[in-house]
Amino acid sequence: MATVFFASYLIGLRDGLEAALVVAILLTVLARSSRRDGRTPLWWGVGLAVLVAGILGAVLTYVATSLLGGVRLELFEAVTSLVAVAMVTWMIFWMRRSARSLKAELTGRLTAALGMGPTAIALLAFVAVIREGVEMVLLVFSAAQAAAQTIAPLLGMIAGVLSAVLLGWLMNRAVARVNLGRLFTWTGVLLILVAAGIAKYAVHGFQAAGALPGAGNLAYDISHTVEPASWYATLLAATVNLTPSATVLEIFTWIGYSAVVLLAFFRPARPARPARPAAPPEQEQQAARAEAGA
Template sequence: MLATYLIGLREGLEATLVVSILIAFLVKSDRKDRLVQVWAGVGLAIALSVFFGWLLSYTSTTLLQKYEQRELFEAVTSILAVVFVTWMIFWMRSAARTIAGELRGRLNDALAVGSIAVAVMAFLAVVREGLETSLIFYSAVQGAADNSRPLYALLAGIGSAVVIGYLMYATAVRINLSVFFTVTGALLILVAAGIGKYGVHDFQESGILPGLNNLAYDVSGVLDPSAWYTALLTGMFNITPTASVLESVAWVAYGVPVLVLFLWPARKRAAVTPEKTTPAPAPQQ
């Protein structure tokens, strides 16, 4: 539940910030008549994201009849989720300073085209976050006995993001987004490492990868499977009492270098100022 709440909070706040930038631009430009198109695009993006999440679940539970096919499908979606999480985290870190200006520029161009262009622009700005959320959520809850509680946690995270976004837009509340995205990004990298580990396990279950029973460790005697802290580690980071060698290698090989790269301080480029040169004296006649 904590993992899915974090996913909803992070992705929801990104989408909320995008929508608030678009709304603020229209309000300040005295183009409130275009708000309907923005909300139409946002609503369509949400509907498509929900449908995509349902399609993933329907494909796994209904369309794929063989056990190996389901495991392979879940493995592929897990790897895709890891790719999208990694791309989203690093993209947001690099684009955070320029995203507002880019969105305003695109919306200004869409206003010049017409109402449909505004709706399409709002749709495209939000649908990426929604599709990512559906894919990551589906991958994060694989193997859960009951998906209703993680779903409630995801919705709670999205609801929290909407509240935070509204407070930032309508009041004087200010949040250090740099710190927020750094902390949530680091946690999501660990969540993604767990999703990748689960993907490797599914590849082993489907017979694509060997070594399912070749365990790297077994701490079930120390880490009680029924304890709350075991459930927390398993649900948040997929740290289980037992794991195969390939699963453990995958978790460490992704989680450690990506986390270090993400937290590594950006190099500050020193401003280079050209040296002043004195003009050569004019030749004497």
């Protein structure tokens, strides 16, 4: 239970840190703009995002435990895992692109929202936080299903979020000195490996439901030498879903996703093309006459 708790704690801490960082930036902008009246709608937006994420987690858990069973449950968990992988992959590259300009982008949006009223401020905070909340809920839900646990992932996620809130309060005092590029790089790599494990679990669910072939075609099986209930086996299963036994398609999915996404993640950004200098007026006229003569 402790290892599953720790795995969910890492997920809650990672996504909670990103949400806390966004909130810290918004609070800093409000303070520097002498608009402390914007704090109340901002916190309303944050609270609503947390509430919606909590409702989503409760709905997923209720559907999985009360309404579905057997093949339908396997398919439901596999589909939600694929949704989590798709959303996490998009978020990874969005954060990579926005790392350097995130503070300026949020500052610009909040400045515009201040002129539109409290509702706009609350909506901006809601949108900024709900992305991390939904991602975190999907990740923890998939990890909980893969680890066959119930309460430990929830407790770990809550502890991780509380730790992120504390760190976010500290970052609120030093947000200008936070190296967002380095922060998002290391957390991005961790999240890529977590997403690879969830993609592997999705394949496992589809194979168990009979939607994909190869359920009995094992790539390896070391469960007779590695105790599945040991702390290290549970930790690997709960974080990156490396289990003592796996099918060929599961391993191919894990390695393929990790390799492709990591290569794309660390690929150098293309330098912007320099603007073409404008031609002098005389050259433009000569070019126009030449085109007209042609």
